[in-house]
Amino acid sequence: MAISDVLKSERSSVQVAGTFAESGLIAAIASWCECLQGRQPLLAALKHLAEGLDARAICLSRHSREAGGSVRSVIYNLPSSVRPSVEVTRSYADCVLGRYVDRPRPASVWFSSFTEGNDDPSLEVFQERARIAETVIVALALEEKWADYLEIHLPVAPGGGAQGLFNTLADTLSRTWIRRSPGLFSDAMLASRAQGHSPLREPILSTANPARLSRAEFRVCVLLSRGLSTSSVCSELSISPSTLKAHLRSIFAKTETSSMTELLYLLLAPWKGEDRLAGPAARRA
Secondary structure: OOHHHHHHHHHHHHHHHOOOOHHHHHHHHHHHHHHHOOOOOHHHHHHHHHHHOOOOEEEEEEEEOOOOOOEEEEEEEOOOOOOOOOOOOOOOHHHHHHHHOOOOOOOOEEEHHHOOOOOOOHHHHHHHHHOOOEEEEEEEEEOOOEEEEEEEEEOOOOOOOHHHHHHHHHHHHHHHHHOOOOOHHHHHHHHHHHHHOOOOOOOOOEOOOOOOOOHHHHHHHHHHHOOOOHHHHHHHHOOOHHHHHHHHHHHHHHHOOOOHHHHHHHHHOOOOOOOOEOHHHHHHO
16 A cells, blocks of 8 residues: 555544644654655654654554463653653553453554453553553554554543544554564564663562562562473462463563563573572562
């Protein structure tokens, strides 16, 4: 689909919705299309989308469809004049889609305000701390081994006409993403890590809890560090495999790992200094 055709489609939807600045959003879509053709870095497209949609942050995430699979993200946080600011550091698609996160319909749109009964409160906690009024999840693609999402964090809840706009945007974003140049996501991941990767400075299971794991996630890591298999972890904690999968997905995101092997390496790696592992703390978690 030509960029000019995309812009014509988006221009009509913007005029109907009347929520976002037309010129900014059209420029953002143009940037997105050029990026997917390999003409711009992916992070530049996320920046323009954040600005065009008046978003606080944009996250492009890839969720493995395998049990206990990884989540990888490329994130752009709009610079804030408020200090200290709370930034997006992980994907929250699983919090909004729940059990459907590994089988979304491409071009579908999910709003966090419409989500009910989710067992993972991390998105709600983040939204409160970062003053995010709405998180919109767009399912970009469903492949054999993974699902791709675009996550839009808005400081102001969109108006009534915005839902139709997001549906139109989702169709365009999904169709162009499916036709993207090969290797774009992997290249963006490497660039993002090179520019902003900050490894943990303390053991994951230290009393400081540097990865900010929840109590349930902390328990999982403790048991894995003791050599328990995933089935044994489920038995020990009396949780289902699907619940463990959700915990592992969140742990991977918070520790910036992408597989069980990488996570175990961090859990078992020797640390220098006087860092103390959380023995009693682990039992209380």
